[in-house]
Amino acid sequence: MDRVTGPGGAAAASERVPVTQRAIGRIKEMIADGTLKPGDRLPTERDLAAGLGVSRSSMREAIRALTTLGVLEVRHGAGVSVTELRPRDLLETFSVLAEVSQGQTLVEVLQVRRMLEPAATALAAARADDEQLRRLKALLDRIDADGGEGETVSADLTFHQAIVEITGNATLAAINDGLSSRTFNARVWRGHREAGLTARLREDHERIYRALLARDPDAARAAATMHVLEVELWLRSDLKAAGR
Numbered sequence: 001m002d003r004v005t006g007p008g009g010a011a012a013a014s015e016r017v018p019v020t021q022r023a024i025g026r027i028k029e030m031i032a033d034g035t036l037k038p039g040d041r042l043p044t045e046r047d048l049a050a051g052l053g054v055s056r057s058s059m060r061e062a063i064r065a066l067t068t069l070g071v072l073e074v075r076h077g078a079g080v081s082v083t084e085l086r087p088r089d090l091l092e093t094f095s096v097l098a099e100v101s102q103g104q105t106l107v108e109v110l111q112v113r114r115m116l117e118p119a120a121t122a123l124a125a126a127r128a129d130d131e132q133l134r135r136l137k138a139l140l141d142r143i144d145a146d147g148g149e150g151e152t153v154s155a156d157l158t159f160h161q162a163i164v165e166i167t168g169n170a171t172l173a174a175i176n177d178g179l180s181s182r183t184f185n186a187r188v189w190r191g192h193r194e195a196g197l198t199a200r201l202r203e204d205h206e207r208i209y210r211a212l213l214a215r216d217p218d219a220a221r222a223a224a225t226m227h228v229l230e231v232e233l234w235l236r237s238d239l240k241a242a243g244r
Contacts, residue, residue, distance in 0.1 A: 019054045023062035026052050031071070031082060042072070042080045069093065087171040094178035103239060106184070110232040113179050117160070118224040120176065124166035125212050125220035132166050133213055140209050143202060149193075153186045159205060163212070188231055191238055204230060 027048075030036045042048060042063075049059040063080055066072040070089040074080050083089060101109050128136075139162060142155035157180055164176040192198045204227035211219035 019058040020061045020065070023048075023052055023054050023059055024065055027062060027066060028071070031085075036082050038082050038084045040082050041078070042082070044079070087174040088177070091171075091174040091178055094175070098179050098181035099183060107232065107235060107239070109179055110228060110235060113176075114225060114228040114232065116172070116176065116179070117164075117228055118221040120164045120167050120169075120172055121208060121212070121224035122217035122221035123169075124163045125215050125217045127168065128166050128212055128215065132162070136162055136209055136212065140205055143205050149186060149189055153182060153189055156189070156201075156205070157182060157185055163208070188234065191234060197234075200230065201227075 027036070027042075036042065043051070045056055045059050045063065049056045052059070054062075063072060063074075067074060067080075070083055070092055071085070072080050073083050098106075098109055136159060139155050139159040143152050143159065160180065161173070161177065164173045167173070189198065189201065192201055204223070207223040208220065208227060211223045
Protein backbone atom coordinates (compact mmCIF):
# COMPACT_ATOMS: atom_id res chain seq x y z
CA MET A 1 0.00 0.00 0.00
CA ASP A 2 1.20 3.53 -0.79
CA ARG A 3 2.71 5.38 2.13
CA VAL A 4 3.72 8.96 2.79
CA THR A 5 7.48 9.21 2.33
CA GLY A 6 9.96 11.70 3.65
CA PRO A 7 13.17 13.09 2.13
CA GLY A 8 15.35 10.54 0.41
CA GLY A 9 12.46 8.13 -0.03
CA ALA A 10 12.50 6.93 3.59
CA ALA A 11 9.18 6.88 5.41
CA ALA A 12 9.23 9.41 8.22
CA ALA A 13 8.41 7.75 11.53
CA SER A 14 5.64 10.24 12.25
CA GLU A 15 4.15 9.77 8.76
CA ARG A 16 3.97 5.99 8.48
CA VAL A 17 0.25 6.08 7.78
CA PRO A 18 -1.45 4.26 4.89
CA VAL A 19 -2.55 6.77 2.26
CA THR A 20 -6.20 5.77 2.63
CA GLN A 21 -6.07 6.44 6.37
CA ARG A 22 -4.46 9.81 5.70
CA ALA A 23 -7.29 10.66 3.31
CA ILE A 24 -9.89 9.57 5.86
CA GLY A 25 -8.21 11.69 8.51
CA ARG A 26 -8.10 14.76 6.28
CA ILE A 27 -11.80 14.51 5.38
CA LYS A 28 -12.66 14.18 9.07
CA GLU A 29 -10.52 17.25 9.81
CA MET A 30 -12.40 19.21 7.14
CA ILE A 31 -15.67 18.29 8.82
CA ALA A 32 -14.37 19.01 12.32
CA ASP A 33 -13.06 22.47 11.41
CA GLY A 34 -16.24 23.42 9.56
CA THR A 35 -14.82 23.38 6.04
CA LEU A 36 -17.42 20.71 5.31
CA LYS A 37 -20.75 20.93 7.12
CA PRO A 38 -23.63 18.46 7.50
CA GLY A 39 -25.40 18.22 4.16
CA ASP A 40 -22.51 19.69 2.15
CA ARG A 41 -21.54 18.00 -1.07
CA LEU A 42 -17.91 16.91 -1.33
CA PRO A 43 -15.68 17.99 -4.20
CA THR A 44 -15.38 15.39 -6.93
CA GLU A 45 -13.30 12.32 -6.24
CA ARG A 46 -10.73 13.59 -8.77
CA ASP A 47 -10.45 17.03 -7.11
CA LEU A 48 -10.25 15.58 -3.60
CA ALA A 49 -7.54 13.13 -4.64
CA ALA A 50 -5.53 15.91 -6.31
CA GLY A 51 -5.98 18.26 -3.38
CA LEU A 52 -4.80 15.69 -0.86
CA GLY A 53 -2.07 14.28 -3.07
CA VAL A 54 -3.40 10.72 -3.10
CA SER A 55 -4.52 8.35 -5.82
CA ARG A 56 -8.16 8.19 -6.85
CA SER A 57 -8.31 4.57 -5.72
CA SER A 58 -7.16 5.56 -2.21
CA MET A 59 -9.72 8.38 -2.15
CA ARG A 60 -12.41 5.94 -3.28
CA GLU A 61 -11.50 3.61 -0.39
CA ALA A 62 -11.59 6.52 2.05
CA ILE A 63 -15.05 7.59 0.89
CA ARG A 64 -16.30 4.01 1.09
CA ALA A 65 -15.00 3.65 4.65
CA LEU A 66 -16.56 6.93 5.82
CA THR A 67 -19.84 5.98 4.17
CA THR A 68 -19.88 2.72 6.12
CA LEU A 69 -19.28 4.71 9.31
CA GLY A 70 -22.22 7.02 8.58
CA VAL A 71 -20.07 10.12 8.05
CA LEU A 72 -20.69 10.37 4.30
CA GLU A 73 -23.55 9.28 2.09
CA VAL A 74 -23.65 8.60 -1.63
CA ARG A 75 -26.70 10.10 -3.32
CA HIS A 76 -27.56 8.70 -6.72
CA GLY A 77 -26.96 11.40 -9.28
CA ALA A 78 -25.91 13.91 -6.63
CA GLY A 79 -22.44 12.77 -5.64
CA VAL A 80 -21.13 12.32 -2.10
CA SER A 81 -22.36 14.44 0.80
CA VAL A 82 -21.69 14.79 4.51
CA THR A 83 -24.52 13.20 6.51
CA GLU A 84 -26.43 15.02 9.25
CA LEU A 85 -23.85 13.49 11.63
CA ARG A 86 -26.49 12.34 14.10
CA PRO A 87 -25.07 10.26 16.97
CA ARG A 88 -27.48 7.39 16.25
CA ASP A 89 -26.21 7.15 12.66
CA LEU A 90 -22.54 7.53 13.55
CA LEU A 91 -22.77 4.87 16.26
CA GLU A 92 -24.87 2.42 14.23
CA THR A 93 -21.96 0.05 13.67
CA PHE A 94 -21.35 0.11 17.43
CA SER A 95 -24.62 -1.77 17.90
CA VAL A 96 -22.96 -4.93 16.59
CA LEU A 97 -20.91 -5.13 19.80
CA ALA A 98 -23.64 -6.34 22.13
CA GLU A 99 -25.19 -8.59 19.48
CA VAL A 100 -22.09 -10.64 18.73
CA SER A 101 -20.15 -10.48 22.02
CA GLN A 102 -19.63 -13.68 23.97
CA GLY A 103 -18.06 -14.82 27.21
CA GLN A 104 -15.87 -12.32 29.02
CA THR A 105 -16.46 -9.63 26.42
CA LEU A 106 -20.19 -9.79 27.14
CA VAL A 107 -19.41 -9.42 30.86
CA GLU A 108 -17.38 -6.32 29.98
CA VAL A 109 -20.33 -4.91 28.03
CA LEU A 110 -22.45 -5.26 31.15
CA GLN A 111 -19.75 -3.60 33.23
CA VAL A 112 -19.87 -0.60 30.91
CA ARG A 113 -23.65 -0.57 31.19
CA ARG A 114 -23.25 -0.59 34.99
CA MET A 115 -21.19 2.59 34.66
CA LEU A 116 -23.56 4.41 32.31
CA GLU A 117 -27.12 3.31 33.07
CA PRO A 118 -27.22 4.37 36.74
CA ALA A 119 -26.00 7.87 35.85
CA ALA A 120 -28.52 8.11 33.02
CA THR A 121 -31.34 6.86 35.24
CA ALA A 122 -30.44 9.37 37.95
CA LEU A 123 -30.52 12.19 35.40
CA ALA A 124 -33.84 10.93 34.05
CA ALA A 125 -35.29 11.04 37.56
CA ALA A 126 -34.48 14.74 37.73
CA ARG A 127 -35.86 15.52 34.27
CA ALA A 128 -38.85 13.22 33.65
CA ASP A 129 -42.18 14.91 33.02
CA ASP A 130 -45.61 13.43 33.68
CA GLU A 131 -46.13 12.22 30.11
CA GLN A 132 -42.77 10.43 30.05
CA LEU A 133 -43.57 8.75 33.36
CA ARG A 134 -46.92 7.60 32.00
CA ARG A 135 -45.16 6.04 29.03
CA LEU A 136 -42.75 4.24 31.34
CA LYS A 137 -45.66 2.92 33.40
CA ALA A 138 -47.30 1.54 30.26
CA LEU A 139 -44.05 -0.21 29.33
CA LEU A 140 -43.64 -1.52 32.86
CA ASP A 141 -47.12 -3.03 32.69
CA ARG A 142 -46.01 -5.02 29.63
CA ILE A 143 -43.03 -6.51 31.45
CA ASP A 144 -44.73 -9.63 32.74
CA ALA A 145 -42.68 -12.10 34.76
CA ASP A 146 -45.14 -14.84 33.84
CA GLY A 147 -46.11 -13.65 30.37
CA GLY A 148 -44.89 -14.22 26.82
CA GLU A 149 -41.18 -13.84 26.30
CA GLY A 150 -41.39 -11.77 23.11
CA GLU A 151 -43.61 -9.08 24.58
CA THR A 152 -41.63 -8.91 27.80
CA VAL A 153 -38.24 -8.68 26.06
CA SER A 154 -39.48 -5.92 23.77
CA ALA A 155 -41.02 -3.96 26.64
CA ASP A 156 -37.88 -4.38 28.75
CA LEU A 157 -35.60 -2.99 26.04
CA THR A 158 -37.96 -0.12 25.25
CA PHE A 159 -38.32 0.70 28.97
CA HIS A 160 -34.58 1.23 29.37
CA GLN A 161 -34.27 3.07 26.06
CA ALA A 162 -37.09 5.42 27.08
CA ILE A 163 -35.33 6.20 30.35
CA VAL A 164 -32.10 7.18 28.60
CA GLU A 165 -34.02 9.26 26.05
CA ILE A 166 -35.43 11.32 28.93
CA THR A 167 -31.90 12.62 29.59
CA GLY A 168 -32.09 14.48 26.28
CA ASN A 169 -28.57 13.31 25.39
CA ALA A 170 -28.70 11.79 21.89
CA THR A 171 -25.14 10.49 22.08
CA LEU A 172 -25.81 8.68 25.36
CA ALA A 173 -29.00 7.22 23.90
CA ALA A 174 -27.09 5.92 20.86
CA ILE A 175 -24.39 4.37 23.05
CA ASN A 176 -27.03 2.76 25.25
CA ASP A 177 -28.69 1.24 22.21
CA GLY A 178 -25.33 -0.08 21.08
CA LEU A 179 -24.82 -1.81 24.43
CA SER A 180 -28.27 -3.38 24.32
CA SER A 181 -29.18 -6.59 22.55
CA ARG A 182 -32.58 -8.16 22.05
CA THR A 183 -30.91 -11.55 21.68
CA PHE A 184 -29.08 -11.22 25.00
CA ASN A 185 -32.15 -9.79 26.72
CA ALA A 186 -34.17 -12.80 25.63
CA ARG A 187 -31.42 -15.06 26.96
CA VAL A 188 -31.53 -13.28 30.33
CA TRP A 189 -35.30 -13.68 30.68
CA ARG A 190 -35.16 -17.31 29.52
CA GLY A 191 -32.40 -18.12 32.00
CA HIS A 192 -34.24 -16.44 34.87
CA ARG A 193 -37.46 -18.20 33.90
CA GLU A 194 -35.74 -21.60 33.95
CA ALA A 195 -34.36 -20.76 37.40
CA GLY A 196 -37.71 -19.44 38.64
CA LEU A 197 -36.29 -15.95 39.11
CA THR A 198 -38.29 -13.80 36.70
CA ALA A 199 -40.08 -12.09 39.59
CA ARG A 200 -36.70 -10.67 40.61
CA LEU A 201 -36.27 -9.01 37.23
CA ARG A 202 -39.80 -7.60 37.36
CA GLU A 203 -39.12 -6.19 40.84
CA ASP A 204 -35.95 -4.53 39.55
CA HIS A 205 -37.96 -2.64 36.95
CA GLU A 206 -40.63 -1.68 39.47
CA ARG A 207 -37.94 -0.32 41.80
CA ILE A 208 -36.48 1.79 39.01
CA TYR A 209 -39.91 3.13 38.06
CA ARG A 210 -40.79 4.03 41.64
CA ALA A 211 -37.56 6.00 41.98
CA LEU A 212 -38.30 7.86 38.76
CA LEU A 213 -41.87 8.52 39.86
CA ALA A 214 -40.55 9.95 43.13
CA ARG A 215 -38.05 11.99 41.09
CA ASP A 216 -35.32 10.72 43.39
CA PRO A 217 -31.98 10.62 41.51
CA ASP A 218 -30.11 8.77 44.27
CA ALA A 219 -32.74 6.03 44.52
CA ALA A 220 -32.87 5.81 40.71
CA ARG A 221 -29.10 5.41 40.51
CA ALA A 222 -29.13 2.69 43.16
CA ALA A 223 -32.03 0.82 41.55
CA ALA A 224 -30.40 0.85 38.11
CA THR A 225 -27.08 -0.30 39.57
CA MET A 226 -28.76 -3.22 41.35
CA HIS A 227 -30.56 -4.24 38.18
CA VAL A 228 -27.51 -4.31 35.89
CA LEU A 229 -25.49 -6.02 38.62
CA GLU A 230 -28.18 -8.70 38.94
CA VAL A 231 -27.91 -9.41 35.21
CA GLU A 232 -24.10 -9.37 35.33
CA LEU A 233 -23.98 -11.82 38.24
CA TRP A 234 -26.46 -14.09 36.45
CA LEU A 235 -24.30 -14.04 33.30
CA ARG A 236 -21.14 -14.87 35.26
CA SER A 237 -22.94 -17.81 36.88
CA ASP A 238 -24.30 -18.96 33.51
CA LEU A 239 -20.88 -18.79 31.88
CA LYS A 240 -19.29 -20.67 34.77
CA ALA A 241 -21.91 -23.41 34.55
CA ALA A 242 -21.24 -23.72 30.85
CA GLY A 243 -17.48 -23.89 31.46
CA ARG A 244 -16.75 -20.68 29.54
